[in-house]
Amino acid sequence: MGKKYLVLLFIIILLVCVVSLTFIYSKDVREVQIIKGSEDKTNGYAIYTEDGDVLYTENLEVSNSILNNVIVKCNDFTVKNPIGIVDNPPNKSITDIKDMVLKSLESNDSILIIYIDGLGYELYEESINLGYLPYISTLEKGAKALTVYPSITDVTFTSMVTGETPKYTGIHSRDKKKLEVDTIFDIASQQGKSSKIIEGNMRIVIDEVETVLNIDENKNDTIDDEIYETAMIELENPTDVLLVHFHSYDDFGHKYGPDSTQALKQLKVLDSYVENMVSKFSGKVIITSDHGMHNVGNGGEHGTFLSLDMFIPIIVKE
Numbered sequence: 001m002g003k004k005y006l007v008l009l010f011i012i013i014l015l016v017c018v019v020s021l022t023f024i025y026s027k028d029v030r031e032v033q034i035i036k037g038s039e040d041k042t043n044g045y046a047i048y049t050e051d052g053d054v055l056y057t058e059n060l061e062v063s064n065s066i067l068n069n070v071i072v073k074c075n076d077f078t079v080k081n082p083i084g085i086v087d088n089p090p091n092k093s094i095t096d097i098k099d100m101v102l103k104s105l106e107s108n109d110s111i112l113i114i115y116i117d118g119l120g121y122e123l124y125e126e127s128i129n130l131g132y133l134p135y136i137s138t139l140e141k142g143a144k145a146l147t148v149y150p151s152i153t154d155v156t157f158t159s160m161v162t163g164e165t166p167k168y169t170g171i172h173s174r175d176k177k178k179l180e181v182d183t184i185f186d187i188a189s190q191q192g193k194s195s196k197i198i199e200g201n202m203r204i205v206i207d208e209v210e211t212v213l214n215i216d217e218n219k220n221d222t223i224d225d226e227i228y229e230t231a232m233i234e235l236e237n238p239t240d241v242l243l244v245h246f247h248s249y250d251d252f253g254h255k256y257g258p259d260s261t262q263a264l265k266q267l268k269v270l271d272s273y274v275e276n277m278v279s280k281f282s283g284k285v286i287i288t289s290d291h292g293m294h295n296v297g298n299g300g301e302h303g304t305f306l307s308l309d310m311f312i313p314i315i316v317k318e
């Protein structure tokens with residue numbers, strides 16, 4: 001190869017480098033979303049990783065690599081391109097519900113989980129202040145807890161009943177997949193205890209647990225009155241673990257907005273269902289949710305890394 005060609009090759013390589021560096025730097029610098037858990041505590045950080053885990057750390061340092069990746073350096077580990085970070089996270093998480101259930105089973109208490117879909121922590125607090133949760137507000141204040149990402153029902157519900165983050169449940173989306181980890185219902189059954197789920201018109205997670213499905217028989221635009229009636233019958237002789245999943249607050253929130261009068265009025269209906277169910281039941285009760293919701297146009301959505309979506313209440317009545 002002549003000298004001329006070498007010079008030409010060198011110029012081409014130089015040009016490619018310049019063009020690609022210009023391309024990298026012309027793109028916006030990738031940033032990581034940071035949301036505040038609480039103002040008053042210093043609990044460190046919760047980092048949501050791309051593969052669906054939640055890692056806790058006391059210290060971190062965020063930087064951008066030359067290839068425009070976000071690098072989060074912590075004392076014991078490094079995370080590349082996290083989904084987001086919660087600064088001062090609450091010390092409770094949706095994955096703690098499993099241990100709460102197992103503790104009850106250990107002490108031979110039966111347990112009722114009342115699951116109000118879409119009720120984020122901020123809306124729970126707001127609804128109490130506005131008088132839409134008259135019964136629930138008489139109970140001990142719910143703990144603020146983190147949910148998992150993406151903040152959609154299939155993913156978060158699976159983490160609620162397995163105690164594992166999506167990285168370990170394998171459920172990262174609405175795609176139906178066989179669960180590889182045990183649920184609270186599997187563990188209850190291994191201990192000779194019975195479980196049941198009272199659901200809407202379809203199962204959320206493919207599982208062996210007995211599930212009672214409901215349809216909107218009276219065509220009043222919600223299945224929750226039917227779910228409530230089924231639950232009240234079940235409560236005459238409840239299983240050791242009973243989970244009742246209400247959908248209407250989430251449905252109305254999507255349609256009209258999570259803080260709309262329509263959604264909040266429906267929440268008040270659910271509050272009365274909760275009151276009647278709790279008074280019929282002797283055992284431990286957990287009232288909780290899977291994710292929150294934020295306003296979009298005239299309706300509501302969830303699934304994003306926003307504080308309105310990512311925090312849920314966990315209310316316990318012994």
Ligand SMILES: [Zn+2]
Binds near residue numbers: 118154290291
């Ligand atoms: Zn949901």
Ligand SMILES: [Zn+2]
Binds near residue numbers: 250251302
């Ligand atoms: Zn929803």
